[in-house]
Each structure stands twice: as structure tokens, then as C-alpha cells.
Amino acid sequence: MNRYLVIGLLLLVLVLLPSGSPPAGIRVGSKQDPETAILGEMLTQLIRSTGQPSTHLSVGGTTVVFDALRRGEIDAYPEYTGTLIKEIFASEADVTEAQLPSLLAKDGISISRPLGFNNSYALAVRRETAEQLDLKTISDLADHPDMRLGFSNEFIDRDDGWKNLRKVYSLPHERVSGMEHAVSYRQLEVQDIDVMDAYTTDAQLAELDLVLLEDDLAYFPRYDAVVLYRSDLQNRYPELVDKVLQLESAIDEPAIIQLNARVAAQEASERQAAADFLRDEFSVSSDIEDPSLASQVWQRTLEHCDLVRRSLIPAIFFAIPLGVIAAKLPRLGQIILGAVGIVQTIPALALLVLLIAPVAYLNLNTIGAGSMTAVVALFLYSLLPIVRNTATGLATIPPEYGESATALGLSRSFRLFHIDLPLASPSILAGIKTAAVLNVGFATLGALVGARGYGQPILTGIRLNNTSLIMQGAVPAACLAILLQVVFEYSERWLVPAGLRPLSASESDVPKH
Amino acid sequence: MIELRQVSKRFGHQLAVDAIDLTCPKGQTQVLIGTSGCGKSTLLRMMVGLVTPDSGSVLFEGEPLDELTLDSVRQRIGYMIQEGGLFPHLTVRENIAIVPRYLRWQPSESDVRIKELLELTQLPIALLDRYPRQLSGGQRQRVSLMRALMLDPDVMLLDEPLGDLDPMIRAELQQDLRIIFRELGKTVVLVTHDLAEAGFLADRVTLLSHGKIVQQGDFSELIANPVDEFAAKFVQAQRPVFA
Numbered sequence: 001m002n003r004y005l006v007i008g009l010l011l012l013v014l015v016l017l018p019s020g021s022p023p024a025g026i027r028v029g030s031k032q033d034p035e036t037a038i039l040g041e042m043l044t045q046l047i048r049s050t051g052q053p054s055t056h057l058s059v060g061g062t063t064v065v066f067d068a069l070r071r072g073e074i075d076a077y078p079e080y081t082g083t084l085i086k087e088i089f090a091s092e093a094d095v096t097e098a099q100l101p102s103l104l105a106k107d108g109i110s111i112s113r114p115l116g117f118n119n120s121y122a123l124a125v126r127r128e129t130a131e132q133l134d135l136k137t138i139s140d141l142a143d144h145p146d147m148r149l150g151f152s153n154e155f156i157d158r159d160d161g162w163k164n165l166r167k168v169y170s171l172p173h174e175r176v177s178g179m180e181h182a183v184s185y186r187q188l189e190v191q192d193i194d195v196m197d198a199y200t201t202d203a204q205l206a207e208l209d210l211v212l213l214e215d216d217l218a219y220f221p222r223y224d225a226v227v228l229y230r231s232d233l234q235n236r237y238p239e240l241v242d243k244v245l246q247l248e249s250a251i252d253e254p255a256i257i258q259l260n261a262r263v264a265a266q267e268a269s270e271r272q273a274a275a276d277f278l279r280d281e282f283s284v285s286s287d288i289e290d291p292s293l294a295s296q297v298w299q300r301t302l303e304h305c306d307l308v309r310r311s312l313i314p315a316i317f318f319a320i321p322l323g324v325i326a327a328k329l330p331r332l333g334q335i336i337l338g339a340v341g342i343v344q345t346i347p348a349l350a351l352l353v354l355l356i357a358p359v360a361y362l363n364l365n366t367i368g369a370g371s372m373t374a375v376v377a378l379f380l381y382s383l384l385p386i387v388r389n390t391a392t393g394l395a396t397i398p399p400e401y402g403e404s405a406t407a408l409g410l411s412r413s414f415r416l417f418h419i420d421l422p423l424a425s426p427s428i429l430a431g432i433k434t435a436a437v438l439n440v441g442f443a444t445l446g447a448l449v450g451a452r453g454y455g456q457p458i459l460t461g462i463r464l465n466n467t468s469l470i471m472q473g474a475v476p477a478a479c480l481a482i483l484l485q486v487v488f489e490y491s492e493r494w495l496v497p498a499g500l501r502p503l504s505a506s507e508s509d510v511p512k513h
Numbered sequence: 514m515i516e517l518r519q520v521s522k523r524f525g526h527q528l529a530v531d532a533i534d535l536t537c538p539k540g541q542t543q544v545l546i547g548t549s550g551c552g553k554s555t556l557l558r559m560m561v562g563l564v565t566p567d568s569g570s571v572l573f574e575g576e577p578l579d580e581l582t583l584d585s586v587r588q589r590i591g592y593m594i595q596e597g598g599l600f601p602h603l604t605v606r607e608n609i610a611i612v613p614r615y616l617r618w619q620p621s622e623s624d625v626r627i628k629e630l631l632e633l634t635q636l637p638i639a640l641l642d643r644y645p646r647q648l649s650g651g652q653r654q655r656v657s658l659m660r661a662l663m664l665d666p667d668v669m670l671l672d673e674p675l676g677d678l679d680p681m682i683r684a685e686l687q688q689d690l691r692i693i694f695r696e697l698g699k700t701v702v703l704v705t706h707d708l709a710e711a712g713f714l715a716d717r718v719t720l721l722s723h724g725k726i727v728q729q730g731d732f733s734e735l736i737a738n739p740v741d742e743f744a745a746k747f748v749q750a751q752r753p754v755f756a
Contacts, residue, residue, distance in 0.1 A: 296563075404598035407561050407670075409587030414615050422602045497602035499644035 002299065003494070008317075015313040019306045019370045025053030026233075027368065029065045029077035029450075032058055032262045032463050034270060035119065035256065039078035039247075040439035041274035043320060045286040046243050049278075057368050058459075060349060060448035062087050064356065066228075068367045070107045071360055075230050080119060082223035097222070110231045113248040114224035117122035117201060117256045121155065121220045122212045124198040126188060130211040137216040149326065150193035152181040160221055161197075201256045225251070246282060249492050264465060296457075297476055303369060304480065305442045310370075311378030312436055319383045319435075319477070320428065323390020324416065324461040333391060335480065340383045348445040351377045356449075367450045374446030381442050387432025393424030401484040426496050433488040439479040444473060454480075458462050514539040514668060514700040515560050518620075520569030521724075522555055529555045531724035542694060542701040545716035546708065548747070550590040552724040553704045557672050560702060561592050588612065591661030591669045591699075595676040597653040599645040599660070606641040609660045630659040633693060648726065658690075662697075669694065671703040675710065687713055708751035712736075720744055 026047050030040025040056050047054040057074060059065050066088055068074045081097050089095045089103055101111050123138055130136075133144055141147065155161040156178045165171070179187065184196040185204050198205060200212060225242060234241050259277060262268045268276065271288050278284040290296070322340070326333030346354070356366045356372045364372035397420060405415045421428070447455030454473040461469030493501065515537040522530040524653040530552045537543040537560075539555055558564040559571050562583045571578045573586050599608050607614075609630070610623040634655045645653055654674060661669060674690075675683045691714055694701050705711055711718050712732045720727045720735060728740045739745035 223681070268641050400594060400596065400598045401600060403563055404592070404594070404600070406563060407587060408615075409584045409593035410612070410615050411584070416613075418611070419600055423600070425602075499600075499602045499604070499646065 007495070011313045011316065014309055017309075019310065025055060026076070026237070027074040028056045029068055029074035029367075030055060030056065030058045031062065031065055031077075032060050032448075032459060034463055035260055036078050037270045037460075037463070038256075038259050038263065038274050038277075039115070039225065039227075041271050042247065042278060043076055043078065043244055045271075045274060045288070046246070046282075046284060047240055047276055050237075050240050050243050051239060052237065052425050057450035059367050059450040060459075061353065063353060064094045064367065064449060067360070069109060069228055069230065071366070072108075072230060073365070073367055075233055077228055078115075079228050080223040080225055081114070082120065082221045084124065086221065087354060097224075104228065105231065106187045108231050109228055110234065112227040112229070112245055114226055115247050116225075116251045117253045118222050118224050119199055119201045119217075119256075120223040121161070122198050122200045122215065123194050123195055124188070124212055126206065127209050127211050129194055130213075135165045135211075136212060137173075137214040138165075138219070139216050140423050141173070141213070142169060142171055143175075147173060147175070147194040148192070149173050149176045149195045149198045150179050150184045150187050151176065152184065153178040155197040160219075165219055167305060168217055171353075200253060201260060203257060203260035206254075206261045207265075225256075250281060251277075263464065266464065270460075270464075281340065290382075293472070297472065300452065300454050300456060300473070300482070301476060303451070304440070304443055304477070306370060306456075307374055307378060307446050307451060307453055308436070308439050308480075310444075311375045312356065312382050312439050315379045315382035315435060315439075316386060316432055318379075319386035319431075322383070322388045323428070323431075324394065324421075326387060326391040327394035337388060337391065340380075340387050342379045344384045348377065348442065349448055351380070352445070352449050369450070371446065371449045371451040373449045374443070374451035378439055378442055378446070382439050385434040386428070386431040389427045389434070393427025394420055394428075397423045422497050423500070424506050426454065426492070426500055429488065429492055429495055436484045436488065440477060440484060444477055450479040514574060515702065516572040516575075517559065517566075518570050518572065520556075520559060520566040520568050520571065520676065522552075522559070522564060528724050530566070531560075533717065533724070533726060535701060535726070537668075537702050538717075539700050540698050541716040542703065542714055544711040544718050545704045545721060546706065546711045546718060547721035547727075551721040553721050554672055556721075557670050557702060557704050560668075561590055561670055572717075588616075588664055589666050589668060591664075591666040592656075593657045593669070593671045593674045595660045595673040596650075597645070597657035599653060599657060601645050604642050604644055605648070605656050608645065608656060609663055611660070612663055618707065619630065626663060627659070629660055633662070634659050635689065648681075653687060654678065654686060655665050662693075666699075668700045668702070671701065673704055673706070674706075683710075690714065694720060708748065720747065722747075 028040050028044045030036045037058050040058060043179070044054045044056040062083055065074070065077050066079070068075055081100065084100055084104075085095045085097070090513075092103070095103065104111050123141070124133055133140075135141065135144075151162055156163070156176070162176065166173070171378070177193070181197075184193065187193045188196050188210070189208060198210070198212065205212065227247065229241065229244065254276070259273045262273050263270055269290075270365065271290075275286045275288045278286060291299070322336055326336045343351070352373055355376050359366045359372045359376060362372075364374045401419060401423065405419050407426060410419070443453055444455035444458055446453055447459045454477040456473065457469045458473035461467065461473065517533055517535040519534060520530055521532050521534050523527070533552075533556065534554065545556060547553050555564055559566055562578055576582065579585060600611070604612065606627065609627055613623045613626070629640070630632065636652065636655045640648060640652060640656075644657070648656065657674070675686055678686065687710060694714075701714075703714060715732050717730065718732045718735055719729045722743050727737055728744050735744065736748055739748050
């Protein structure tokens with residue numbers, strides 16, 4: 001019994017070990033798409049050029065990053081005016097760009113002037129087509145009702161998409177089909193369609209030499225890139241804000257398309273593309289040497305293990321008692337098992353977003369390395385296997401053992417600790433093993449809130465469509481899961497009472513009587 | 514020592530025990546016998562509080578069993594079941610000493626008592642550090658007996674303790690049980706379906722059928738004068754043993 005105490009204490013020490021300090025300096029955020037990641041890198045490198053330390057966190061989703069800025073967990077991030085109007089201030093009617101500064105000021109946030117490019121919807125045609133038919137504006141399309149239009153399904157459905165576009169411009173076209181965005185480019189290339197929807201800064205525009213038709217009736221909302229930053233930054237580091245604001249009107253559409261194209265073609269990392277731009281435009285030189293692959297993997301391993309230990313160990317301490325309750329009080333048990341089961345069905349990103357508010361309320365790190373949001377989500381995900389296996393392990397103890405214990409006059413608590421839990425220990429341990437392996441996998445999703453670890457290269461790899469980067473995260477994660485599995489196999493020999501382990505050959509040699 | 518007054522127990526639609534009165538006098542061996550499902554095990558389990566009667570009362574030394582006194586009463590009862598009910602994760606020694614450990618005896622006290630019981634039950638000392646699954650059926654029952662006797666209880670309740678053993682070992686253990694119980698002067702209640710075993714061990718025999726007592730008294734009386742057709746049949750069925 002003492003060894004359980006020893007293990008409990010060891011685990012307690014392990015979970016209480018301090019984790020790596022949160023990233024120092026000015027924290028720059030960005031979303032997960034390459035374009036904002038490039039802009040985030042630019043901000044970070046500009047800040048560093050003033051001598052201030054700065055870190056760049058790329059996290060998932062507009063709400064996550066905007067809330068982090070509002071709470072001051074990050075100091076700045078790149079955003080689009082259209083997103084502010086359509087998503088952040090969606091609940092307020094008819095917000096105009098002019099109102100944004102005062103709306104943001106309520107949250108202590110300042111907004112830069114536009115950086116010079118508009119990443120909005122547009123209609124694209126092949127250069128050849130444009131020249132043949134002399135197409136310059138969307139209005140010009142009305143003269144060619146036979147043209148074939150291929151739009152992404154989202155564009156067809158949106159209020160600011162095709163539905164109203166055809167009304168505003170009185171477009172007579174009948175041959176309109178919906179398709180995947182990536183497919184549209186191919187269709188346009190092989191001339192199966194003549195017009196497609198595009199984003200004005202798509203990397204492929206340059207690659208495929210497409211022409212954007214001018215939105216002459218100003219139908220599409222503007223998505224001007226801007227920088228949002230904490231207003232108090234002006235007081236704390238005035239020179240720094242001036243530096244950042246150099247980006248105002250400094251990046252036009254061809255420039256950003258060029259940067260996007262370099263990253264998309266994997267000619268340069270986002271960091272490298274940003275550094276090259278800053279060097280050419282502002283003569284700012286950045287030290288962007290990446291650490292060696294080995295040291296990167298080691299660093300991510302530490303970060304990943306940190307997430308796992310801080311979520312799995314509390315889950316073990318919490319889930320076993322829950323499992324005991326579930327087994328002893330079946331009605332309450334139904335509720336407990338139901339609740340931890342429901343948690344399992346919440347998609348990771350949704351759970352992370354849901355958890356941000358309570359975690360922020362408790363004044364804990366919501367995003368970044370060691371994010372408590374990620375830790376709490378992993379904790380919740382780890383509960384089910386342990387609770388269920390504990391409850392099942394206890395419930396399936398053959399009744400004669402329970403009766404013997406009762407008839408011997410043992411108290412309930414003595415029976416629980418000395419009879420029931422040891423008998424259920426193989427099942428409980430199996431539950432912990434499952435939870436640990438799942439946890440290592442789920443922890444990669446922590447990167448969605450900037451918690452780093454193996455998820456970081458996976459997420460970057462996904463957005464850049466870079467398989468080798470994905471492997472840099474996926475392979476070590478799989479290795480860690482296997483390693484944990486092996487450790488548990490061995491610890492079973494020590495933790496499961498000898499009388500319950502499979503018989504070895506010599507032991508099974510039973511004398512007759 | 515133990516007295517049941519008008520106890521009844523129903524499991525679902527099945528009336529397992531139907532208004533039974535039964536007395537188990539001090540120092541005697543009372544055998545409950547009958548076909549399976551006749552209620553004999555349920556009666557035994559009532560005596561140690563594993564089953565609570567729907568009506569009627571269970572008296573231990575004249576006092577009714579209740580939640581408060583149950584645990585102290587249980588420590589005065591040794592309980593032994595078919596297959597032994599030994600805990601598989603504990604060694605023989607740990608199984609025997611589980612109640613002393615619960616009561617926080619000194620380990621040396623337990624060891625002294627275990628040594629006495631080893632002699633009494635004739636279990637080889639080498640088996641003490643084995644796990645139950647490493648023992649034969651007969652050895653397991655001897656360990657179970659040691660565990661039941663550990664606190665030197667006044668009463669021993671045995672539910673088909675030898676049911677699963679082969680005939681040779683069974684005969685040997687019956688012999689040992691009789692010697693031990695007579696020697697120690699225990700009050701014993703034993704459940705069995707084996708007439709020979711009943712005859713060998715019992716001071717009094719109670720034959721049960723469908724939750725009711727059919728016949729009660731001396732074993733020889735039961736053999737010689739079965740009170741009704743069922744009793745006659747029951748005796749008849751096992752007659753060849755005595756031919």
C-alpha cells in the first residue's frame with residue numbers, strides 16, 4: 001500500500017514543478033493563416049529592431065486573438081477592418097470604418113491606419129480573357145451573359161457574395177456553379193469556367209497570372225489590413241509604436257501577393273519573407289537564424305511534456321475519486337459519466353474557446369506557452385477513460401469478495417483502500433494509460449491557443465501545406481505516446497498486485513494439496 | 514446463541530424464506546440441508562447480516578442484529594464460503610491477517626496466532642507467502658478456515674465450504690472440521706446439500722424445502738422417520754451412501 005503513497009507523492013511533486021517562464025517582452029499575436037502570420041512576424045521583428053525583446057504567438061481564430069489583446073495577454077496583432085465590422089462588432093448595427101477607433105478605444109485598443117492592401121473578395125479572370133473581351137470592371141461582365149462562373153460555395157451563400165452581387169450589378173449570367181475554392185483555380189486554368197471568386201491577395205493570382213476585375217460599384221466590403229495594439233503601449237514604449245506604424249501604407253497588394261506567393265511556394269518561411277521585406281523597405285535587419293532542428297524538437301518536447309504533466313496528473317487525482325463515487329452511487333454515477341462523456345464530444349477548438357472566459361476570469365494565462373486554457377481542456381479530455389475504467393473496475397469485482405469483506409466486518413473505507421481499489425487496479429491503470437496516450441495526441445491541439453509543443457509545427461505545416469513540417473510534430477508526438485505506453489507496461493508489473501498478474505510458468509506449478 | 518424468529522425474505526417473486534423459526538444452541542453444530550434454492554443459504558446469510566429479512570428478527574445472544582452492533586457481532590463470527598472467498602491480490606498470510614490488520618494488531622500478535630492455526634488446520638508453513646491462485650482447492654479452504662478462526666470467534670457459519678472439492682480431500686477436510694469444531698466448542702451453522710456430510714458433522718439437522726422447515730432434529734431421526742414424502746425422497750435419493 002505504501003508504494004501507492006510514494007507514487008502519489010511523486011506525481012504531486014511532478015505536477016507542482018514550475019514550468020518554463022512565459023515568453024518575455026512584447027507579445028505579438030496573429031491568426032493561423034500565412035498572410036497574418038507574415039504580418040505578425042513583421043511586427044515582431046520591427047519591435048526587436050528597437051532593442052525590445054518580443055515574441056510572436058500564432059493562435060487559432062479571431063475571437064481567441066482579439067480577446068487576448070483586450071485582456072492584455074498580447075500587445076498587438078494584425079487584423080482586417082472587414083473582420084472587425086463583420087465579426088467583432090457584428091452585434092452592433094451598421095458600424096463604419098470611421099467608428100472603429102472609438103469602439104476599440106473602449107477596450108483600451110488603438111488601431112493603425114490601413115497598411116495599404118485590401119484582402120477582400122474579388123472576381124478573377126484569365127489575363128487572356130480580359131484582353132480579348134476588354135474586361136476591366138465587374139460592370140463589364142454584364143455584356144457577356146454567356147460566360148461561365150465558378151464560385152466557392154461560401155461565396156454563393158453569403159449575403160455579401162453572389163446573391164446580392166448579381167442584383168447590384170444586374171448580371172444576367174445563368175451558368176453559375178459552386179465548387180471548392182482550390183478547384184476553381186484549376187477549372188479556370190483549363191478554361192472550364194471563365195470567372196471565379198478570389199481573395200484580392202491570393203498567392204495564386206500572381207502564379208496563374210489572373211486579372212482582378214475592379215469592384216466599380218464598391219459592392220464588396222473592404223478588408224483593409226491594420227494593426228491593433230494596446231493603447232497603453234503608446235505610453236510604455238512610444239518609440240516602439242512609431243516604429244510599428246511605419247507599416248502604415250507600406251504594403252500594397254502586389255507586395256503582399258508576392259510575399260504570400262513566396263511562402264506558398266515554400267521558397268521562404270513566413271519569418272524569412274517578413275525579414276526580407278523589412279530589409280528591402282526599411283533597411284531593418286533581423287536576426288532570424290532558426291535554431292537547429294534537434295534543439296527545436298527538444299524545446300517542443302519540453303513544452304509538450306509540460307502540457308501533458310500539468311493536465312494528466314491532476315486528472316488522475318480527480319478522476320479516480322469520481323470513478324469511486326460513480327461505482328458506489330450508481331445514480332450519481334450516471335450523471336458523472338454522462339458529464340465527462342459529453343466533454344469528450346466537444347470539438348477541441350470549441351472547448352478551448354469556451355474555456356478562455358473562465359480561465360481569464362481566474363486571472364490565468366489563457367494563451368501562449370503553458371496556456372491554462374490548453375491545460376484545462378486536456379485535463380477535461382483525460383477524465384473520461386480514467387473515471388470509466390475506475391467505475392467499471394470496481395463494479396466488476398466478483399461479488400464473493402465484497403461479501404467476504406462485509407462478513408469479516410471490515411469498514412467501508414478499509415475495504416475500499418485494501419480490497420476494492422487493489423482489485424480494480426489493473427482496470428484503473430489501463431484507463432490512465434489510455435488517457436495518457438490520448439492526452440499526448442490532444443496536446444498538439446494546444447497550439448491553437450499558442451501553447452506550443454509538437455502542435456506548433458503541425459499547425460504551421462497544415463497552413464503552409466508543408467508535410468515535412470507536419471512530420472516534425474507528428475513523429476515525435478507518436479514516439480512520446482509509444483514511450484508512455486511502454487513506461488505504463490513496465491509500471492504495471494510494479495503497480496498491479498502480484499496475485500492479479502498473469503501467472504508465470506514457475507508460479508503456476510500448483511501442488512495438489 | 515443465534516435465533517431466528519419468524520423471518521421471511523422475498524427475492525422478486527420468489528419467496529426464499531417463509532416465516533421460519535430456528536434456534537442454534539451454543540456449542541452445537543446445526544446443519545441446514547436441502548435442495549438448491551430451498552432458502553438454506555439465505556438463512557445463513559441473515560445470521561451475519563448479508564441479507565436483511567423482510568420481516569421477523571435475527572437475535573445474536575438474545576440481542577437483535579442492527580446496523581450499530583453488526584460490525585462487532587461480525588468479529589465474533591467466522592464465515593466461510595464455497596471456493597473460500599480469499600482475496601486474490603493478498604498472500605495467504607495477508608488474507609488470514611486482514612482483520613487483525615484492520616483492528617491494528619501488532620504484527621507479532623498476528624504471527625503467534627497464525628502459527629497456532631497452522632498447526633490446527635495442518636497447512637504447511639511454506640504456503641503462507643503464496644497467492645490464493647497458487648493453492649489447490651483443499652488448501653484454499655484450509656486458508657479460508659484459518660481466516661475465519663483468526664479472531665477465535667464464538668460462532669462459525671459455513672456455506673457449502675467443501676462443495677467444490679474432490680471426494681478424497683473432502684473426506685479429509687470433513688474429518689478435520691469435525692475435530693476442530695468439537696475441540697474448540699464452537700457454535701457452528703453449516704449449509705450443505707450432502708446428506709453424508711450432514712450426518713458426519715451435525716448435532717442437529719434442519720431439512721428445508723421452498724423456504725420452509727420440513728423436518729428438524731436428530732440425523733438418525735431424519736433417516737429413520739422422514740416426516741413427509743419430500744423428506745423421504747430426499748433421504749432416499751442419497752441412500753446408497755449408507756447401504
